[in-house]
Amino acid sequence: MTVSELEELVSFLDDSRSEVRSMSAEIVAGLTANAEGIERLKTLQRPLVIKLFRSVGMGGDAARKALVALVNLSHDPAVVELLLDLNVMNRVMEFIREGAIPHVDLLTSLLANATISERGCKDLLQIGKGSMEGLHMAVLLKKFVVGGITLCPNDPDPYEHVASVLTNVTRLREARLLLLQPGRGLLQALVSQLQSWNALRRLGASGALRNCIMSAEEDGTLDSILEDRTALTHMLRPINGQPPLEKEDTVRECMAESILVLANTDKGRDALWEAGAPEALRKGYEDEQHPGVCMAMERTAEIFLSHSTIDSGAMPGVLGMASSSAQQRRQQEQQEQQGKEQEQ
Template sequence: MSELEELVGFLDNSRPEVRSTAAEIVSGLTASPDGIEKLKSLQRPLVTKLFRSVGLGGDASRKCLVALVNLSQDPSLADLMLELNVVNRVMELVREGSSPHVDLLTSVLANVTISEGGSRQLLQIGQGNMEGLHMAVLLKKFVVGGITLSPGESDPYEHVASVLTNVTRLKEGRQLLLQPGRGLLAALVSQLQSWNALRRLGASGAIKNCIMSAEDDGTLDAVLDDKSLLPHMLRPINGQEPLEKEDTVRECMAEAVLMLAGTERGRDALWEAGAPEALRKGYEDEAHAGVCVAMERTAEIFLSHSTIDSGMSAPVVGASSAARQEHETGAARQAQVQIEEEKE
């Protein structure tokens, strides 16, 4: 037996101190690509024993979960974990509340759901009455945490936001969030004002996924029927304090607004929500190229439909001098020139 095999064998040893020492060494190895490559020769018994040790509790439990989080970042090892029923194992621990390390458990879920296969397993697609139960549990804990936690407090369910971004790449995941009467979308958009950046990032990605596919999915009405959605979406890009610091959040929301503006009912809803003025103010000091381009294209759509859809005067996104200097190239410049021509 090699030293590595002996080390892995100690992970589920009956003596807690032995398990803890072995887990510390293994978690250290998983912290580097070279270490992970060495462990791949024993990947199946390694993953099995790591999960077994998590179930045994004690000091080794968190170290083993750290190792699993690191290992699950490797696509081939994430696939192995899915084969070994990682999703159901993690969800059993989450549902029972038997592990104090929910942050790491949800980190594993965030990693394995990057693949379509992982997302489908978490959504329990094809499992009849079981479909969506895992996600219902996660969503409830995620939303409750967003309400009850104070700024700066430890947020064990923050990585569920990344899971939501992952699963909403699938139609089944989007449909789950948009189920009538469940209020899941309203709960999700409320996270755009969370003090936790990870929650805002994940929520914005999931909302964007739902909106970008709404026409194809036949869910546009379900999106727009939620009157709380648009004010929350416009808030990160309207230039009002407190400003949204994450470029990704602002870009996701600007692109989602652009997609809605391309539909007749979406434009009407955006007019009603005051989107033209919100975008004008937000654009004045916006420095991110992707956000600016999305706003400019939205303004073009409003300009071209202003007399047809609403009869209102045309909204114009004005460019600040700083934004001009930042974006006088490529598509951004082209879009800006078109807007200025309309203004003249």
């Protein structure tokens, strides 16, 4: 396809005839499905993105195909910058709030890609917009949580990509401070998703929680995080070894590292004692195989032991971690591997 043919194709994306828009959007979506096609479209990047957005707003069969193309294109940081120049966050959120575009899964996927950049995060959070700050995120959080409650397992989950958005935005200090404000409901929203049947929700929620907790002391948000003691119980569940077992290594590692960070603070350690963390960690550690999770658990146990100046019935559980079956198996495997290497 020549440059002039591509230009003609792009010009049809906002054609008044729905069938013409649909056909051209389908061809463009196909081109954006691979690196070669995206490269061929680069010379028309700005008019292409503008036309695709117009096609989305015009609805019909072309809308979903145009969104597919935009999601594919938004993996390129340069395209993300162009999208942000075109006010993508406000436009996408307008589509979501009004419900005029039914393809919420693609709209939220586009938000997830755009928030990989710091500028995208700030735009979505409306940083510096006064009373408007956090409004977009409040809308997304509400729809995210309600969707998690009302959907049945294996149902299509249009808001699952909001979990990735939360992971992205919580990398920014101003985002964490904004979203952890009393009444925002971020912490409750995140911990509620740790038991979701949807792995994407669990992965995103655990990543966002880890981001918030890792910087809690520096941000001055530790008290806000510890205020809701039930949140700690939810955070311990993925690593306590109790059914239903958490299958995703990343989720368990995020939670184990978060618990380790909290255990390194006086207030966090006290709260974890009250939540039964030593016993939960002991049980979870028995059959844990992931090195990163095990390391975080072991370091947490060392912290509890080094601060065990009070008598506690839970202490044998922490001490028991040192001789757990999981650790013994790993030591045996290491010895067998060393033996094989020596034989060679």
